[in-house]
Amino acid sequence: MFALLGAIAAMVLQRYVIIVATAFGGAWTVIVGGLAMSGDHGAARAAATGDVWILYPLTPAPGQRWVPFAWIVLGLVGTGVQLGITARKKR
Numbered sequence: 001m002f003a004l005l006g007a008i009a010a011m012v013l014q015r016y017v018i019i020v021a022t023a024f025g026g027a028w029t030v031i032v033g034g035l036a037m038s039g040d041h042g043a044a045r046a047a048a049t050g051d052v053w054i055l056y057p058l059t060p061a062p063g064q065r066w067v068p069f070a071w072i073v074l075g076l077v078g079t080g081v082q083l084g085i086t087a088r089k090k091r
Contacts, residue, residue: 019086023078027071035064 036044042062060067 015086019082020075020079023082024071024075027074027078030074031067031070 035042058068
């Protein structure tokens, strides 16, 4: 019975998990890419070498404590946009 309930819950939540994951992954890509393009040598070097702060958004590069907040805001905006675009119309 629990396996059946778990399978049903997974099917119902699948769409939302994908939306949240892609929104926050995209937000992180935008932040790292923006930092690298703006001439931040630390971001460019980290992007090229696979430094740990790229993989862990809550452990930002030294001197960039604003990054987790920007990541959360961009992720929430991306989630809202995706939910708005893919919303099912009720009739």
